[in-house]
Amino acid sequence: MSLFGQVTIIGVGLLGGSLAKICKQQKLAGKVVGFGRSAERLEQAKQLGLLDRGETDLKAAVENADLVVLCSPVATIVPLVRDLLPFLKPGCLITDVGSVKQSLVTKIESFLPDTIHFVGSHPIAGGEKSGFEAASADLFQGAKCIVTPTSKTDASALAKIKELWQKTGMEVIDMDMEEHDFIFGAVSHLPHVIAFTLMNTIGELSSRNYDDITSFSGGGLKDITRIASSNPVMWRDIFVSNKAPMLELIDTFSATLHKVRSLIEQEDGKTLEQTCETANKYRLNLT
Amino acid sequence: MSLFGQVTIIGVGLLGGSLAKICKQQKLAGKVVGFGRSAERLEQAKQLGLLDRGETDLKAAVENADLVVLCSPVATIVPLVRDLLPFLKPGCLITDVGSVKQSLVTKIESFLPDTIHFVGSHPIAGGEKSGFEAASADLFQGAKCIVTPTSKTDASALAKIKELWQKTGMEVIDMDMEEHDFIFGAVSHLPHVIAFTLMNTIGELSSRNYDDITSFSGGGLKDITRIASSNPVMWRDIFVSNKAPMLELIDTFSATLHKVRSLIEQEDGKTLEQTCETANKYRLNLT
Numbered sequence: 080m081s082l083f084g085q086v087t088i089i090g091v092g093l094l095g096g097s098l099a100k101i102c103k104q105q106k107l108a109g110k111v112v113g114f115g116r117s118a119e120r121l122e123q124a125k126q127l128g129l130l131d132r133g134e135t136d137l138k139a140a141v142e143n144a145d146l147v148v149l150c151s152p153v154a155t156i157v158p159l160v161r162d163l164l165p166f167l168k169p170g171c172l173i174t175d176v177g178s179v180k181q182s183l184v185t186k187i188e189s190f191l192p193d194t195i196h197f198v199g200s201h202p203i204a205g206g207e208k209s210g211f212e213a214a215s216a217d218l219f220q221g222a223k224c225i226v227t228p229t230s231k232t233d234a235s236a237l238a239k240i241k242e243l244w245q246k247t248g249m250e251v252i253d254m255d256m257e258e259h260d261f262i263f264g265a266v267s268h269l270p271h272v273i274a275f276t277l278m279n280t281i282g283e284l285s286s287r288n289y290d291d292i293t294s295f296s297g298g299g300l301k302d303i304t305r306i307a308s309s310n311p312v313m314w315r316d317i318f319v320s321n322k323a324p325m326l327e328l329i330d331t332f333s334a335t336l337h338k339v340r341s342l343i344e345q346e347d348g349k350t351l352e353q354t355c356e357t358a359n360k361y362r363l364n365l366t
Numbered sequence: 367m368s369l370f371g372q373v374t375i376i377g378v379g380l381l382g383g384s385l386a387k388i389c390k391q392q393k394l395a396g397k398v399v400g401f402g403r404s405a406e407r408l409e410q411a412k413q414l415g416l417l418d419r420g421e422t423d424l425k426a427a428v429e430n431a432d433l434v435v436l437c438s439p440v441a442t443i444v445p446l447v448r449d450l451l452p453f454l455k456p457g458c459l460i461t462d463v464g465s466v467k468q469s470l471v472t473k474i475e476s477f478l479p480d481t482i483h484f485v486g487s488h489p490i491a492g493g494e495k496s497g498f499e500a501a502s503a504d505l506f507q508g509a510k511c512i513v514t515p516t517s518k519t520d521a522s523a524l525a526k527i528k529e530l531w532q533k534t535g536m537e538v539i540d541m542d543m544e545e546h547d548f549i550f551g552a553v554s555h556l557p558h559v560i561a562f563t564l565m566n567t568i569g570e571l572s573s574r575n576y577d578d579i580t581s582f583s584g585g586g587l588k589d590i591t592r593i594a595s596s597n598p599v600m601w602r603d604i605f606v607s608n609k610a611p612m613l614e615l616i617d618t619f620s621a622t623l624h625k626v627r628s629l630i631e632q633e634d635g636k637t638l639e640q641t642c643e644t645a646n647k648y649r650l651n652l653t
Contacts, residue, residue, distance in 0.1 A: 203584060254575075258573050258574050258575065258576075262573050262576065262579045265567075266568060266582050266583035269567070270568075270590045272623075274645070275645040276619065278649050279648065280552075280619045280622045282651075284618070286548055295490065295549050296554070297490060299557055299592075302593065303560065303561055303589070303591075304645075308646055310642075315639040329623065330627075331567055332564065332623075333623065336563045336619075339563050340617075343616075344613060351601075353598075355596070355601050355602060357569070358565040358566050358591075359598060363595070364569075366581065
C-alpha cells in the first residue's frame with residue numbers, strides 16, 4: 080500500500096527529481112506527476128523513469144494529487160500555492176522544500192482553506208550539481224530534514240509528511256519556523272552573504288600595477304569564496320525572504336569584525352591570538 | 367660552482383626545510399646550516415639530509431654564512447636580524463620569507479650596515495602541513511615569489527637572491543613593498559580575518575533549543591571557514607605587522623557589506639541578483 084496515491088512535484092530539478100525517483104523506487108506514491116515550464120524537459124524526466132506523467136498545466140498537474148511538493152525556487156512557492164489551491168481535491172496535503180520558512184508558512188496559512196493541509200519542510204540536501212539529470216535516490220540519505228509545524232498544522236498531515244521524509248533516509252526534526260530561519264540564516268545564508276561580499280570586495284580592488292590582484296591569490300581565497308559561485312536568483316530570494324534574521328546576523332557579524340579591527344588597530348596581539356584560537360576550536364567542532 | 371658558499375637557514379620548518387633540501391640537491395650552497403631552538407629537531411633535520419649542520423647558537427650558525435635566509439615567524443624576523451648582524455662577515459646577504467614586507471624591510475634597512483645586503487622576499491608557497499618532515503623540493507615549483515627591492519637595495523645582491531628563488535622553480539616578481547602589502551592584505555590576510563570572524567560569529571550564537579547551531583551546517587560553512595583553522599600566532603603577527611593595509615581593507619569590506627545589507631533591507635532583488643552575478647564572475651576568474 081502506497082503512502083500516497085498521486086504525488087505531484089512542482090519543479091523537477093535536483094531535489095524534486097530525487098524525491099520523484101525515491102517515490103517511484105520505494106513505491107511511496109501510486110503515481111508521480113511532475114509540473115514544469117518545459118514540456119521537453121518533463122518528457123526527458125519521464126524517459127529517465129522519474130515521472131509517470133509531466134504537465135505544463137497547473138490544473139492538470141495537481142487536480143488528482145493527494146500530495147503536492149513544491150520544489151521550485153523560494154520566491155515562487157507562495158504564488159504557486161495560491162494558484163494551485165482552487166484545483167486541489169479536499170484532504171490534499173502540501174509541503175515544500177524551501178530554505179526559508181516563516182515568511183512562506185505564515186503567508187500560505189493565511190489563505191489556506193480548512194480542507195487542505197500544509198506543512199513546511201526544509202530538507203538539508205543538495206549539491207554542486209543541479210537539474211534532474213543529477214537526481215539520486217541517495218541525495219537525502221543521512222541528511223537532516225526540518226519540518227516547521229505551527230498551531231494551525233493538522234497532526235495527521237504532519238505525521239504523513241514526516242513519514243515521507245523519513246523514508247527518503249533523512250533524520251526529521253520538528254522546529255519552530257522562527258528558530259529555523261535564525262539557525263539557517265546563521266549557518267547557511269550569512270556565509271553566502273559574506274562569500275559574495277568578500278569576492279566582490281577583492282574583485283573590485285586594483286593596485287598600482289595590477290588591475291586584477293586576484294592573480295596573486297592561492298587556495299585559501301578559492302576555498303573561502305567557493306560558495307560565491309552559488310546561483311544568484313536562488314540566493315537573492317533567500318536573502319530577501321529571510322530579511323529580519325539576515326539583517327540581525329549581518330549586524331552581529333559586523334560588530335564582531337569591528338572588534339577584530341580594533342584589536343589590530345591597538346596591536347593587541349594577545350587578544351588577537353585568543354580570537355584566532357577560539358575560531359580554531361569552533362572550526363574543529365564542525366562535523 | 368655553488369651559487370653560495372654557506373647558506374644559513376633560520377627556522378627549519380616547511381619552507382626553510384624545503385629550501386634546505388633544494389640547496390643540497392641542486393648544490394646551490396657549499397654548506398647548509400640550520401638554526402633553531404631545539405638541538406634534537408635540528409639533528410632530525412640533519413638525519414633527513416636537509417642540513418650539513420644544526421646550531422642552536424646564533425653566532426655559530428651565521429658567522430661563516432654567505433647567505434642568511436630567515437624562515438622564522440614574521441614577528442621574529444626584525445629582532446633576529448638585529449641579533450645576528452654583529453656576527454656576519456662583510457658581504458653577507460640576508461633575505462626572508464615573511465608574508466608582510468614594508469614594516470620588516472623598513473626597520474631592517476634602518477639599522478643595516480653598508481657591508482651587509484638585505485633583500486625582502488615572499489615566496490607564495492606553503493601548505494596544510496608544517497614542519498621539516500613535510501619539506502619537499504617541489505614546494506616552490508610553479509609558485510610566485512615576490513621580491514621587494516628599495517632605493518637602498520644592492521643590485522648584485524638582488525640579482526643573486528632572484529637567481530636563488532628562480533632555481534627553486536618559482537616565478538620571481540619585483541614589487542614595491544607597499545604594493546605587496548596591499549595585494550597580499552587583500553587576497554590573503556583579509557580572507558583570514560573574515561574566516562576567523564565568521565567562525566566566531568556563528569560559533570558564539572545559540573538558538574532557543576540549540577546551544578551549538580553549527581550542528582545544522584553543511585559543506586558550505588566548512589569551505590568558507592577552512593582557513594579559520596590557521597595558526598593563531600602566525601596570523602596574529604601578520605595582522606599586526608600589516609596594520610595599515612588591514613584596517614583599510616576591513617573598512618572597504620565593511621562598506622561593501624553595508625551596501626548588501628541595505629539591498630536586503632530595501633528588498634532590492636534586482637540589484638542583489640546583480641551583486642551575486644558579479645561575485646560569480648570574479649569567482650570564475652580565480653585560477
